[in-house]
Amino acid sequence: MNWILNCLVVEHDWRLTLLAAAVCVVGLATCITLIGMARRGGQRTKIAYGAAAGLVGGLGVWATHFLAMLGYRADALIRYAAGETLLSLGIVVAGMLLGVAVALNGGSRLTRGLVAILAASSVAAMHFVGMSALHIEGGAIAWNIPFAVGAVAVSMALALCTALWIKRDGWWRIPGNTTFAVLSVVSLHFGGMQAMEIVPDPSSVLSASLITESGLLVWVVGGATVVVMIAAFVTVVGLWGRTTALGHLREAIDAMPDGLGFYDSDDRLLIWNARYAEVNPEVAPALAVGVRFRDMLQLGLDQGLYEDAIGREQEWMQERLTARRSLSNSMEQQIAGNRWLRVQDRRTSNGGIVTVVNDITDLKRDAVSLAEARDAAEQASRAKSEFLANMSHEIRTPLNGVIGLTQALARTPLASDQREILDLIQSSGHTLQTLLSDILDLARVESGRLEIADEVFDLPRAVNDAAQLYREPAADKGLQFFVEIEPEAAIWVRGDVVRVKQVLTNLVSNAVKFTSTGFVRMTASVGKDRSGAPILRFTVEDTGVGFDAAAKARLFTRFEQADGTITRRFGGTGLGLAICRQLADMMGGELDCESEPEGGSAFILTLPLHAADAPSAPAVPTQTVVDPTEQRIRVLVADDHPTNRKVVELILSQAPVDLIQAENGAEALEAARAQAFDIILMDMQMPVMDGLTAVREIRTHEIASGREPAPIVMLTANALPEHVAQAQAAGADRHLAKPFDAAELLALVAELGGEKQQSAAAA
Structure with a gap:
């Protein structure tokens, strides 16, 4: 440390030494700043800023060296060789340019270390070449090799400190790197000066071609001036860029919509x-x-x-x-x-x-408007549901009278022409019933009110039940009718048995309707879908009229059939297949078809297979079996519509039934309190007291009096799923929607009335 201080204070003019240090700081800081600007610029600006950085760095270090040399106090006259002086400038500028080029092409620590070594090496080469330009009157320069090597090593170590940073960006980057770079240059110069010794050499005579110290000062001042000018330019550009960026930021802030x-x-x-x-x-x-x-x-x-x-x-x-x-x-x-x-x-x-x-005033107003629109939509949906329920009730009630009375009339002696007229009436009634069910199903699917049940059912039984309804119509047309259930499909599964039967029934019905000769076959099998998951596959084949590809494209569209003459030839509305496809989608399956004109058709329904265990059979208690034909069944029917009461009376007149009639729920409740009934047939919508209230009151009376509950069947035109749920919640045992089949009502009365009598006899 003492030798450095001695070199600085004793052997150098402190004013020129401070000037050299200032030039070094300004030059290296400007160089590092220009490198950063080059990194952030485009390709063209990157080259320009990089070249300027190398030039400023080289000039700054060169000017620092020779300013310090001008401040060196020597007892003899000193001159400088122009060639070596310019060569030293070229070496340090070239080294700096090379270092900047490497720095701009990578940012790793290894790359930064390489840049530091290149810069320090060029500075060292510049120093010793510049020292070789020094000529002394009557003297020569000798070097202390260990001191010189030590100075270069210290300079290299300080330069490598610029590569220590984990991140190369940050406010501390320029001052930190500048500090280490300046220390590297200073340690090299003054360490190298301390390693230099002047020995007497009488043969050393200064030539007139050598540069005097005043001439060198002009060179150095020119180089320093260039450095200062470039530094000033960079400062102005930086301030202008900052001002411009702030202006742009201010404009962006003012343009914000918030x-x-x-x-x-x-x-x-x-x-x-x-x-x-x-x-x-x-x-x-x-x-x-x-x-x-x-x-x-x-x-x-x-x-x-x-x-x-x-x-x-x-x-x-x-x-x-x-x-x-x-x-x-x-x-x-x-x-x-x-x-x-x-x-x-x-x-x-x-x-x-x-x-x-x-x-957000507009958003709040929109939210209020949306809430009002939502409430209006919900009210409209409720009104639609109520209208749907009312229409269902109002249409089913007279339709029940038509179908019920025709069934009752069919059991009486009729002439052949009367029988033909009656058959036409019954056929029209059934067509109306099917159309009503399709429209109601479509409305429930569209409104999202149709729910898919999840229950265990016997798949073979469901398939046979769906096919059984059309076995006799197929036989009447002379068709062969096949139902095939593969052994793998003879299982219990989970799903909505009602909707499965609805789809299969519709497919079989169409097959029978559109086939004049040949056969109709329904098969049930187990397979796998494209992903390998197990599925149920139902296929309904026929040898009917068939259809082409164009007809297939619109077959599952509402109110569409294969061609315009089908409605006149076979009847129907074109709703059935549209509903079936929607039901298949809701059950997670698919419904598709294959056909060709006059070549028959095949409809394929695939559903996910959810296998289930068969439910355990309930224990059958030992009891006395009573033949219901030997005893009269006491039946209470409550309905406000006289036609419906007459239909029930005519149908049940064929069975051993004692029938009591009530016009509303209040009369039905009084009758139930007065005597016990084997079965109660209850309408849902009635004046004075509705059917649901009457059911609840009857159940309450039975509990209070300790009487055995009578089977209650909701015999009503309210046929929607929510109506069935309401009836079950009130305490009803069964639900039979109007219009009903006479045979179905007779079977239900015989079943429930017989069970009640058997239970009473066993007790």
Whole structure:
């Protein structure tokens, strides 16, 4: 350390030494700054800034060296050789340019270490070449090799310190790298000067062609001037870029659609945009640099802006300020005049607060409008459901009279022409019943009110039940009718047995309807889908009229059939297949078909296979079996429509039944209290007391009197699933929708009435 101080203080002019140090700092800082600008620029600016960085760095180090040499105090006359002086400048500029090029093509520590070595090596080469340009009157230069090597090693080590940073970006990058670079240059120069010794050499005579110290000073001052000019240019460009960036940022802030205000750590306003004043017009005149947020709140409170603060102003202000001091806060604030603002506060790392304000008055109004529209839609949906239920009831009630009376009439002696007329009436009635069911199913599917059940059922039985209905119509047309269930499909499964049977029944019905000769076959099998999951596959084949590809494309569309003549030839509305496909989709399956004109058709229904265990059979108690034909079955029928009561009376007149009639639920309740019945047939919609209320009252009376519950069947035109659920909840045992089949009613009365009598006999 002493030798360095001695070299600086004793052997050098301190004024030129300080000037050399200043030139070194400015030159290297400018070089590092230009490298950073080159990294951030495009390809062209990258080359320009990189070249300027290498030139400024080389000039700065070269000027530093020769300024320090000019400050060196020697007893003899000194001159400088122009060739070696210029060569030293070329070496250091070339080395710096090479180092900058490497730095711009990589950012790893290894690359930065290589850049440091290149720069330090070029500086060392420049130093010793520059020293070779030194000529002394009557003397020669000798070197202390260990000192020289040590100076170069220290310079290299300090230069490598610039590669220590984990991140190359940051505010400390320029001052940190500049410090190490300057120390590297200074240690090399003054360490090298300490390694230099001047020995007497009488033969050393200075030539007139050598550069004097004043001439060298002009060179060095010129180089230093270039460095200072470039440094000034870089500073101006940087300040201009910063000002431009701030201007762009200010323009961007002003153009924001949201109001933005920035407050310092003391909650004083620093920056805001025009929108911030627009969404706060009441406090806009008070907006100024340094105004406190609390004062702005107080101004709003004085004007009565915040409706939720009226009567509790100070408490409200404290709550607002407390919420604002949190790291992040968001709130919706109602302003006088039925305006709404969404206010978001975000705290910065330095304790400042960024406040973003949006006017959401239109959003609030839209939300109210949407809520009103939703309520109106829900009301319309309820009205639609009520209308659907009422239409179902009002259509089924007279239709029940038509079908029931024709069935009762069919059991009486009729002439052949009367029988033909009656058959036409029955066929029309059944067509109306099918059409009504299809329309109601379609309405429930579209409204999302149709639910798919999940229950265990016997698959072979369901398939046979669906096919059995059309075995006789097929035989009447002379068709062969096959039902094939593969052994793998003879299992119990989980699903909606009602909807499965509905789809299969519709497919079999169409097959029988559209086939004049040949056969109809329904098969059930087990397979796998494309992903390998197990599926159920139902195929309904026929040798009927068939259809082409164009007809297939519209076959599953509502109110569409294969061609326009089908409705006239075979009847139907074209709703059945559309509903079947929708039901298949709701059950997680698919419905498709294959056909060709006059070549028959094949409809394929695939459903996910959810195998289940067969339920355990309930234990059959030993009891006395009573033949229902030997005893009269006591039946109570409650219906406000006289035609429906007459239909039930005519149908049940063929069985051993004692029938009691009631016109409303109140009369039915009185009759049930007066005597016990083997079965009660209850309508749902009746005056005075509706059927559901009557069922609940009857069940309450049975419990209170200790009487055994009578089987209750809801015999009603309310046939929607929610009606069935309501009846079960009230206490009904069965639900038979109007219009009903006479045989179905007789079987139901015989079953439930017989069970009641057997239970009474066993007791």
